[in-house]
Amino acid sequence: MRPLFALVLLLASSALHAADSATLFGRVMCGYQGWFATPTDGSNLGWVHYGFGKPGHCHIDLWPDVSELDADERFDTPLKFEDGTPAQVYSSSHPKTVRRHFEWMRDNGIDGIFLQRFGTVLKDKRYRQHHDTVMQHVRDAAKAAGRTWCVMYDLTGLRAGELESVIMQDWKRLRTELKILEDPSYQRHAGKPVVAVWGIGFNDGRDYTLEESQALLRFLHDNPDFGKLTVMAGVPWHWRTLDGDAVRDPQFHEVLKSADIISPWAVGRYGFPEDAKHRITSVNEADLQWCREHGQDYLPVIFPGFSWRNLSKMRGVDAKLNAFPRLGGEFLWSQARERIAGGNTMLYIAMFDELDEGTAIFKTASKVPVGAEGFVTEPDLKSDHYLWLTGQIGRALRREIPLSLKAPVR
Numbered sequence: 001m002r003p004l005f006a007l008v009l010l011l012a013s014s015a016l017h018a019a020d021s022a023t024l025f026g027r028v029m030c031g032y033q034g035w036f037a038t039p040t041d042g043s044n045l046g047w048v049h050y051g052f053g054k055p056g057h058c059h060i061d062l063w064p065d066v067s068e069l070d071a072d073e074r075f076d077t078p079l080k081f082e083d084g085t086p087a088q089v090y091s092s093s094h095p096k097t098v099r100r101h102f103e104w105m106r107d108n109g110i111d112g113i114f115l116q117r118f119g120t121v122l123k124d125k126r127y128r129q130h131h132d133t134v135m136q137h138v139r140d141a142a143k144a145a146g147r148t149w150c151v152m153y154d155l156t157g158l159r160a161g162e163l164e165s166v167i168m169q170d171w172k173r174l175r176t177e178l179k180i181l182e183d184p185s186y187q188r189h190a191g192k193p194v195v196a197v198w199g200i201g202f203n204d205g206r207d208y209t210l211e212e213s214q215a216l217l218r219f220l221h222d223n224p225d226f227g228k229l230t231v232m233a234g235v236p237w238h239w240r241t242l243d244g245d246a247v248r249d250p251q252f253h254e255v256l257k258s259a260d261i262i263s264p265w266a267v268g269r270y271g272f273p274e275d276a277k278h279r280i281t282s283v284n285e286a287d288l289q290w291c292r293e294h295g296q297d298y299l300p301v302i303f304p305g306f307s308w309r310n311l312s313k314m315r316g317v318d319a320k321l322n323a324f325p326r327l328g329g330e331f332l333w334s335q336a337r338e339r340i341a342g343g344n345t346m347l348y349i350a351m352f353d354e355l356d357e358g359t360a361i362f363k364t365a366s367k368v369p370v371g372a373e374g375f376v377t378e379p380d381l382k383s384d385h386y387l388w389l390t391g392q393i394g395r396a397l398r399r400e401i402p403l404s405l406k407a408p409v410r
Contacts, residue, residue: 019111021148024189024261024299025345028394030105030352030361031152032113034092034134038075041091043130049356050089051314052078056371059314060355061307061321063375065363065383066090073097079369087369092353093130095137101352102141104362104384109391112148112187113138113352114196119166120157128170132178142185150187151180152234155199159207163216171195172226189230189297190260195220198234198265201252203245210251217258232299233259237269240283240290245269262291263299266335267350267359268306271324273334280335284342302335302393303350304386307358309373322358322376329381329389332361333407336393340403347397349390361386382410 019027037048051059055078066074066088073094076086090097105112115138121127142149151174153167174180187194197220199206200213220231233256238244242252245265256262264287270276284300291298305326312319325331332349339347351359358376366379378385392408395401401408 019146019148021112021185022188024187024194024297026394026398027111028347028349028390028397029111029148029187030113030349030390031116031354032101032138032149032352033116033354034098034131034138035116035118036090036092036353036355037130038089038091040075041093043091043093043126043133045126045130048130050077051311054314057310057314058372059311061310061358061374061376062355062360062364063087063368063377064089064355064360065365067365067383068100068363069097073100077369079371081367081369092134093137095140098134098137099141099144101362102138102145102147104387105147105352106145108384108387109394110147110387111394112142112150112185114152114348115149116152116154117170118154118156119162119170122166122170123162135178135180139180139183139185143183148185148187150194150196152196152198152232154234155197155206155208155213160209160212163208163212167197167216168219168226171220175226192228192230194230194232194261196232196234196261196263197259198263200233200235200255201239201247202236203247210247210249210255214255214258217255221258221260230260231258232261232263234263234265237264237266237283239264240287256296257294259296261297261299262287263301263348266301267303267357268324271306273327273331276331276335277338280338280342284339284344288343297346298344299346299348300339300344301348301350302332302339303359304329304332304361305358305376307376308356310375311356313373321374326376326378326386328378329385329407332386332389333393336396337403337405340393340397345397347393349393361390363387385410 035049037043037045039046074088079087236246238246270279306324307322309319309321354360363383366377368375
């Protein structure tokens with residue numbers, strides 16, 4: 001065990017409620033979409049990421065549990081429960097709701113979030129304002145709850161030239177106008193603020209090039225005015241072997257030398273515990289070794305399950321509901337166990353609030369509306385089960401509890 005990591009474990013175990021913004025070692029971080037909006041939440045964006053534009057349909061495969069939310073945080077939808085009452089959702093633009101999310105993190109020992117910032121929507125001032133509003137709520141909530149946060153740019157859908165015209169320019173604005181790095185809750189690692197860039201090196205026909213990706217990483221890493229950051233690169237599962245979901249170009253590895261942390265995307269790469277064990281053990285040691293040789297850290301992604309039947313239906317594609325079953329948390333735990341046993345010192349959970357693809361760990365409901373294409377439920381579990389389990393994963397990572405074969409039982 002690294003001496004620095006051992007010290008982090010000691011400090012973390014003494015104050016689980018107070019997340020340390022100085023390092024990612026010993027931390028479990030979650031992706032936070034923060035993208036949900038409703039027609040009456042004041043954002044003037046209508047239904048965003050709920051998809052209620054077509055009667056009887058929606059985008060989401062998990063239904064949020066809004067039972068703890070105040071009346072002003074709950075919004076009626078076109079869907080109804082069996083008794084005829086309207087099914088309600090929340091908005092990411094409501095400050096009380098975001099604060100509640102961070103209180104759930106605090107109460108369960110979850111350290112913080114990577115706040116997703118999607119390049120395609122930053123080109124529209126209305127959506128950029130929504131992103132900025134959610135970011136401010138996140139800043140306030142993280143401070144109040146003693147959690148941490150940092151920015152993660154998602155490059156998906158950007159065109160050639162837009163890594164500079166959209167992402168670089170947005171980062172400059174966040175630094176100069178919103179002054180986000182003055183926030184004491186902003187996550188740091190290796191002595192520098194963390195910023196993540198997701199979507200480098202995928203072979204799915206992206207318009208921006210490896211050269212542009214390298215220029216962005218170098219800007220964030222080296223620019224004297226806006227760089228000097230710890231840069232995380234979100235990359236394909238097969239990033240090291242240059243096959244599968246990754247580009248077949250050795251230049252990709254040269255690009256990655258401008259990053260400080262490598263984080264391969266795991267969602268959809270395996271779908272049940274034994275498959276996860278096989279695939280993780282087949283790459284973990286070699287991935288870690290590559291990162292060690294290049295002076296980089298490694299941040300694996302794990303996820304609780306996957307389902308996007310409703311979203312796919314809206315796109316005219318048929319998909320199976322509950323495609324990758326959660327199994328009461330055994331699927332998530334199996335991944336965490338393999339990663340921790342394999343020597344990893346930090347973990348990223350996708351996602352805190354992703355309802356569209358059924359990967360959310362926050363509180364979701366077993367009582368769901370009728371209509372649409374159905375929803376994933378686990379009625380035998382408490383709505384906060386995956387929050388609690390994520391906290392237990394953090395404890396196992398820090399060696400506070402044994403790394404058991406089966407998931408812990410409450």
